[in-house]
Amino acid sequence: MTVSTSTTSRPSRAPAAGGRARALGELPLPRPAWSRVTRKMFGHRGLAIGLVCVGLAVLVALFAPLLAPHDPYFQDISNRMVPPVWHDKGSWTHVLGTDKLGRDYLSRLIYGTRISLTIGLVAALISGVIGTTLGVLAGYFGGRVDAFISYIITTRLAMPVVLVALALASLTGGSLTTVIVLLGLLLWDRFAVVSRSVTQQLRDAEYVYAARTLGCSLPYILVREILPNIAGALIVVITLEMAHAILLEATLSFLGMGVQPPLPSWGLMVAEGKAYMFFQPWVIAIPGVALFVLVLAINLLGDGLRDLNAPGGRN
Amino acid sequence: MGTFIVRRLLVALGVALTISVVSFMLLHLSGDLATSIAGPEATAEQVAQIRVEYGLDRPIVSQYLDWLGGALQFDFGRSYYYQSTVIDLIVERMPITLTLGGLALGLAVCISIPLGVVAALKRDSWVDRLALLFAVVGQAMPSFWFGLTLIVVFAVTLKWLPAAGSGGLEHFILPAIALGYYATPAMMRLTRTGMLEVLESDYIRTARAKGLSTTSVIFKHALRNAIIPVVALAAVELGFMLGGSVVIESVFSLGGLGQLAWDAISRNDYPVVQAVVLIIALFYIVLTLLADVANAALDPRIRTR
Numbered sequence: 001m002t003v004s005t006s007t008t009s010r011p012s013r014a015p016a017a018g019g020r021a022r023a024l025g026e027l028p029l030p031r032p033a034w035s036r037v038t039r040k041m042f043g044h045r046g047l048a049i050g051l052v053c054v055g056l057a058v059l060v061a062l063f064a065p066l067l068a069p070h071d072p073y074f075q076d077i078s079n080r081m082v083p084p085v086w087h088d089k090g091s092w093t094h095v096l097g098t099d100k101l102g103r104d105y106l107s108r109l110i111y112g113t114r115i116s117l118t119i120g121l122v123a124a125l126i127s128g129v130i131g132t133t134l135g136v137l138a139g140y141f142g143g144r145v146d147a148f149i150s151y152i153i154t155t156r157l158a159m160p161v162v163l164v165a166l167a168l169a170s171l172t173g174g175s176l177t178t179v180i181v182l183l184g185l186l187l188w189d190r191f192a193v194v195s196r197s198v199t200q201q202l203r204d205a206e207y208v209y210a211a212r213t214l215g216c217s218l219p220y221i222l223v224r225e226i227l228p229n230i231a232g233a234l235i236v237v238i239t240l241e242m243a244h245a246i247l248l249e250a251t252l253s254f255l256g257m258g259v260q261p262p263l264p265s266w267g268l269m270v271a272e273g274k275a276y277m278f279f280q281p282w283v284i285a286i287p288g289v290a291l292f293v294l295v296l297a298i299n300l301l302g303d304g305l306r307d308l309n310a311p312g313g314r315n
Numbered sequence: 316m317g318t319f320i321v322r323r324l325l326v327a328l329g330v331a332l333t334i335s336v337v338s339f340m341l342l343h344l345s346g347d348l349a350t351s352i353a354g355p356e357a358t359a360e361q362v363a364q365i366r367v368e369y370g371l372d373r374p375i376v377s378q379y380l381d382w383l384g385g386a387l388q389f390d391f392g393r394s395y396y397y398q399s400t401v402i403d404l405i406v407e408r409m410p411i412t413l414t415l416g417g418l419a420l421g422l423a424v425c426i427s428i429p430l431g432v433v434a435a436l437k438r439d440s441w442v443d444r445l446a447l448l449f450a451v452v453g454q455a456m457p458s459f460w461f462g463l464t465l466i467v468v469f470a471v472t473l474k475w476l477p478a479a480g481s482g483g484l485e486h487f488i489l490p491a492i493a494l495g496y497y498a499t500p501a502m503m504r505l506t507r508t509g510m511l512e513v514l515e516s517d518y519i520r521t522a523r524a525k526g527l528s529t530t531s532v533i534f535k536h537a538l539r540n541a542i543i544p545v546v547a548l549a550a551v552e553l554g555f556m557l558g559g560s561v562v563i564e565s566v567f568s569l570g571g572l573g574q575l576a577w578d579a580i581s582r583n584d585y586p587v588v589q590a591v592v593l594i595i596a597l598f599y600i601v602l603t604l605l606a607d608v609a610n611a612a613l614d615p616r617i618r619t620r
Contacts, residue, residue: 046451151329162559167592170580247457254457255577257581288464296451
């Protein structure tokens with residue numbers, strides 16, 4: 001909630017303001033040189049932490065086969081529930097221990113990064129396309145189009161996402177693809193809200209007016225004039241929705257309606273460890289912490305990008 | 316004000332109807348209900364028989380209209396699994412979910428508003444940073460995992476509170492914490508931003524210049540204005556929490572609406588699923604409507620939009 005309001009109020013000072021300032025005959029705002037951007041980025045601790053953690057997660061996901069010490073699907077019934085290395089009975093063969101089927105926990109955790117990141121990224125892209133299209137159209141045309149699209153947004157917001165996603169995932173028989181598509185189709189509301197209000201501010205900007213006067217086609221105006229100027233706000237929403245989608249996938253999988261075994265989804269790992277959590281709390285602690293750190297890092301990245309977007313900084 | 320309320324009521328009605336259509340269609344179109352109900356080992360004849368028995372062979376529009384006609388009179392049909400009507404099940408389970416949601420919201424309000432106010436007053440102090448950390452952690456914590464962690468720590472290790480099941484108020488404490496923490500970050504941040512904005516405004520300077528005491532300025536003048544959007548957000552968050560209770564209730568085996576919905580989903584008990592989705596959406600619609608009206612009553616500028 002706060003996220004959407006603050007991203008919507010900020011962009012008036014963001015790139016768009018450059019256009020308006022020029023229109024008023026004032027000095028154009030200087031474009032930030034790359035060195036200044038990088039300095040600001042690393043001066044911002046949250047952003048730096050987020051960037052490093054997300055970067056690491058992406059590397060882990062890409063090089064999972066090289067990093068994983070064992071096959072994540074290999075079951076070894078004689079080696080079940082081996083505790084992690086810091087435990088008295090732990091060993092370096094299985095650094096994070098093994099699960100109830102004797103599969104190496106670290107390897108499953110590493111491959112799980114792939115699932116979470118894929119879901120987050122693809123779902124955010126699908127919902128980004130849906131939401132941005134709706135939001136830009138509503139913001140640009142106003143009037144009846146806006147009223148209609150706003151109605152769709154209101155309806156979507158009133159739908160209990162977790163329940164609907166659970167019911168549909170269970171009906172479609174939950175697989176990685178269906179979960180991604182489902183989340184993509186459900187999570188577009190924030191994209192629509194943000195792009196609608198930013199487009200409303202841009203609609204009457206001088207350069208949009210100029211393009212209209214020059215006879216540019218509607219798609220040209222929307223894609224070449226409006227879209228680049230709302231991109232900053234959208235990138236922030238993409239990160240936040242990625243985090244949202246990752247959490248929702250984990251929740252669905254935890255409740256047994258999302259990604260199905262034997263895939264190493266972190267939410268599924270927590271569900272599989274639930275029966276053992278009283279005596280071996282690490283079985284739920286490890287995937288839970290991984291999920292928490294990844295989502296935290298993505299959120300920090302998003303918050304940091306939003307601050308970069310707003311010259312005034314965080315208030 | 317009258318026209319504003321009427322207009323919002325009409326929109327709310329429309330949204331409720333649209334959701335009933337969408338949830339009905341989604342459930343009926345995303346898979347073959349008869350096959351799901353019959354189970355994987357059923358023969359083609361059994362599936363066909365179920366299709367006729369449950370009325371799933373009729374055109375979907377007439378199925379929907381029948382269902383809507385019943386729903387308008389609070390008749391959602393009979394559960395496929397329990398020997399009882401859907402509305403009886405819902406009435407029986409509702410108090411648990413409402414208690415959980417109310418407690419969670421109360422907890423979230425009691426923590427987020429004071430914390431937001433202090434963070435704004437002591438901007439950039441360690442309190443502010445701690446509050447921000449608290450919010451950032453809350454936003455990233457998977458609620459089901461937080462719930463399980465609470466069980467391990469407070470129920471199993473410390474043995475202070477029961478781990479699961481429904482019963483007295485002590486059964487609600489851990490679930491309410493798990494659910495309430497989810498709503499806290501947004502409300503805290505909004506209180507903080509609102510207070511910061513208000514504290515810089517001219518009328519606060521005037522109030523200070525008049526020589527009013529700091530407490531009077533903060534509570535009577537600043538907080539009263541900063542809290543308007545927070546009240547609206549609280550209503551919306553309560554709606555979200557009622558929807559999100561499906562997760563927390565199944566973690567804590569708290570037999571409310573959420574658990575009912577989850578059980579119904581895993582047993583292909585679609586009349587129950589449909590009714591719970593609609594009822595939770597209705598709660599959300601009513602709550603946002605109340606929030607809008609309260610907002611408009613407190614802030615006349617909103618009405619003219």
